[in-house]
Amino acid sequence: MSISAKPKAMTSPSRAKAKNKELGKKGLLTVTGFAVALMFLLPYIRMMFTALTPNDELYQIPADYFPTRLEWSNFITVWESAPILQYLINTVIIASAATVVVLLVSVPAAYYLARFRFRTRNLILLLVLATQMFAPTSMVIGIYREMVALGLVNTYLALILVNAGFYLAFSVWILSGFFASIPYEVEEAAMIDGCSKVSVLWRITLPLSLPGLITSTIFTFITAWNEFVVALTLTSSVEIRPLTVGITGFIGLYEVQWHYVFATSLIAIIPVVILFIAIEKWLISGLTAGSIK
Amino acid sequence: MTTNTVAPPSRRRKKSLIQRFLAGPLPWITPMLILILAIVLWPVYEMGRTSVLEISGSGVTKGFAGLENYRELFDNPNLLGAISRTFFWVVTVVAITIFISLFLAQLLNAKFPGRRFVRYALIVPWAASVIMTATSFRWMLDGYYGILNRILLDLGLVEEAIDWMGSAETSLPWLIIVAVFVSLPFTTFVILAGLQTVPGEVYEAAKVDGASARKTYFSITFPLLKTSLFIATVINLINVFNQFPIIWVMTGGGPGYTTDTTTTLMYKLAFRSQEIGQSAALSVVNFGIILIFVLIYIRATGFGKKED
Numbered sequence: 001m002s003i004s005a006k007p008k009a010m011t012s013p014s015r016a017k018a019k020n021k022e023l024g025k026k027g028l029l030t031v032t033g034f035a036v037a038l039m040f041l042l043p044y045i046r047m048m049f050t051a052l053t054p055n056d057e058l059y060q061i062p063a064d065y066f067p068t069r070l071e072w073s074n075f076i077t078v079w080e081s082a083p084i085l086q087y088l089i090n091t092v093i094i095a096s097a098a099t100v101v102v103l104l105v106s107v108p109a110a111y112y113l114a115r116f117r118f119r120t121r122n123l124i125l126l127l128v129l130a131t132q133m134f135a136p137t138s139m140v141i142g143i144y145r146e147m148v149a150l151g152l153v154n155t156y157l158a159l160i161l162v163n164a165g166f167y168l169a170f171s172v173w174i175l176s177g178f179f180a181s182i183p184y185e186v187e188e189a190a191m192i193d194g195c196s197k198v199s200v201l202w203r204i205t206l207p208l209s210l211p212g213l214i215t216s217t218i219f220t221f222i223t224a225w226n227e228f229v230v231a232l233t234l235t236s237s238v239e240i241r242p243l244t245v246g247i248t249g250f251i252g253l254y255e256v257q258w259h260y261v262f263a264t265s266l267i268a269i270i271p272v273v274i275l276f277i278a279i280e281k282w283l284i285s286g287l288t289a290g291s292i293k
Numbered sequence: 294m295t296t297n298t299v300a301p302p303s304r305r306r307k308k309s310l311i312q313r314f315l316a317g318p319l320p321w322i323t324p325m326l327i328l329i330l331a332i333v334l335w336p337v338y339e340m341g342r343t344s345v346l347e348i349s350g351s352g353v354t355k356g357f358a359g360l361e362n363y364r365e366l367f368d369n370p371n372l373l374g375a376i377s378r379t380f381f382w383v384v385t386v387v388a389i390t391i392f393i394s395l396f397l398a399q400l401l402n403a404k405f406p407g408r409r410f411v412r413y414a415l416i417v418p419w420a421a422s423v424i425m426t427a428t429s430f431r432w433m434l435d436g437y438y439g440i441l442n443r444i445l446l447d448l449g450l451v452e453e454a455i456d457w458m459g460s461a462e463t464s465l466p467w468l469i470i471v472a473v474f475v476s477l478p479f480t481t482f483v484i485l486a487g488l489q490t491v492p493g494e495v496y497e498a499a500k501v502d503g504a505s506a507r508k509t510y511f512s513i514t515f516p517l518l519k520t521s522l523f524i525a526t527v528i529n530l531i532n533v534f535n536q537f538p539i540i541w542v543m544t545g546g547g548p549g550y551t552t553d554t555t556t557t558l559m560y561k562l563a564f565r566s567q568e569i570g571q572s573a574a575l576s577v578v579n580f581g582i583i584l585i586f587v588l589i590y591i592r593a594t595g596f597g598k599k600e601d
Binding site: 026029030032033034036037038040041043044046047050058059060061062063064065101104105106108109111112113116118120124126127128129130131133134135137138139140141142143144145146148149161162164165166168172222225226228229232233243244247248251258261262265268269272273275276277280283284285287288 | 318320321322324325326328329331332333335336337338339340342343352397400403405406407408410411412413414415416417418419420421422423424425426428429430431432433435437438439440442443446454474477478479482483486524528531532534535536537538541542556559560563564569572573576579580583586587590591
């Protein structure tokens with residue numbers, strides 16, 4: 001081989017090599033990524049196949065990998081096999097009402113905390129942070145004793161208030177972040193035009209903070225939707241019990257109807273996953289805002 | 294959030310009493326304060342009070358008990374096991390979670406086709422109710438009908454089906470795996486958020502200087518992740534310490550009390566053994582432990598110091 005040809009011969013294969021290496025890296029990342037995704041979906045995939053398993057194939061020893069046919073009617077049967085519908089209604093009532101309460105108290109508070117500095121401001125921020133850090137689990141005995149004293153055991157109201165009280169911090173962080181990012185001049189201009197503080201908030205600030213409101217709403221709703229410990233402690237009847245507690249009721253029994261348990265679970269999981277993905281962008285800032293502020 | 298917009302002092306004009314009231318913090322903050330007071334602070338008081346009361350199994354208060362409940366609690370034969378298990382449980386779950394999350398965050402920070410799908414898949418265990426996730430694991434691990442035994446039998450890894458939840462030796466590792474599984478999404482996303490704050494030029498400069506990928510990671514990326522890692526660690530410590538649904542659904546703390554943590558023991562004392570006083574005493578202890586974590590968190594993040 002002649003010396004003069006060497007440089008040329010070197011460049012093009014090495015460039016191709018680099019490109020190949022890049023492609024190989026991308027390929028490896030994709031394969032790893034999909035393997036990771038599969039790992040995270042596995043329990044839910046199993047849930048799905050179990051939910052679609054016909055009655056007579058449910059209790060195979062050892063288990064079958066997949067059902068021989070998919071029994072879609074399980075999803076219909078589950079509605080008829082009472083109390084599931086009732087549980088679902090209870091969950092919707094509790095989660096919606098808790099969300100409304102959170103918005104009602106956190107919008108004005110977040111607005112004031114974002115816009116004004118006053119003497120007790122830090123103390124209040126600290127209190128809000130405490131509600132986020134002290135999950136209801138560690139206080140469940142105190143919550144129970146309080147609700148006994150108030151005569152609120154086994155009522156929607158107790159669950160609504162507990163969910164609202166413990167999960168309002170996220171809303172306060174997210175909303176005050178949004179409110180603070182709106183230039184004060186915008187509001188000032190409206191005030192000069194004769195708007196009161198309340199109507200400025202209502203007509204200008206809130207519409208501009210719509211993504212924050214949506215994020216708060218979805219997050220509070222889902223957290224209340226998934227809440228378990230307090231509901232387990234405070235509910236004793238089917239009329240009040242939410243889905244999370246209702247499902248565990250099926251499990252202790254002699255023969256668990258797993259396909260119905262999981263059909264119900266999927267009905268509960270799918271909508272919240274979609275909602276959660278919708279607010280993904282804001283989640284971390286709301287959950288860790290107490291530290292960043 | 295660095296905006297420091299402060300309302301200019303309102304011009305002294307004659308305002309009605311209502312207007313002046315509406316301009317102050319009270320009407321804006323009070324509803325939230327009432328809710329926090331009634332729902333978060335009152336239970337703390339109730340816990341403390343109940344822990345020094347003598348309460349019958351049916352819930353009737355018989356009188357002041359002093360520290361009797363605490364003495365009974367510390368004499369409880371299941372307490373020591375639960376405490377050491379809780380320590381092991383929290384440290385193991387959080388350490389494994391952080392370790393794996395560092396890799397996952399790195400993966401999700403890289404560009405590759407299908408990354409969005411992987412991110413969404415990671416959100417599923419986060420959004421789904423932990424109770425339902427744990428229930429699915431329990432079903433997969435079922436001694437008779439579980440898919441795991443089938444897989445292990447087919448692979449020839451076990452001779453006969455294993456009753457995974459039948460004893461603490463086999464169930465505890467699974468409880469830890471499931472706890473890690475549900476903690477990974479949040480932790481990964483916190484670290485990912487940290488990674489995305491590292492400016493791209495820093496990496497460019499390192500590349501120009503000929504630093505290896507490994508060196509770049511340990512001397513540039515990792516130090517910049519300190520804050521995110523700290524936040525993720527403390528929040529996870531609290532969450533895992535408080536973790537109740539996984540243990541409750543998969544083993545119920547059993548057999549006996551062999552997989553109980555202080556959190557599940559607290560619950561069982563109150564609602565299984567009807568020992569409300571002892572349970573309240575334990576919850577005061579638990580609350581104290583979380584308070585320490587929270588104080589560390591608040592101190593280290595300099596809460597309030599950056600305020601004007």
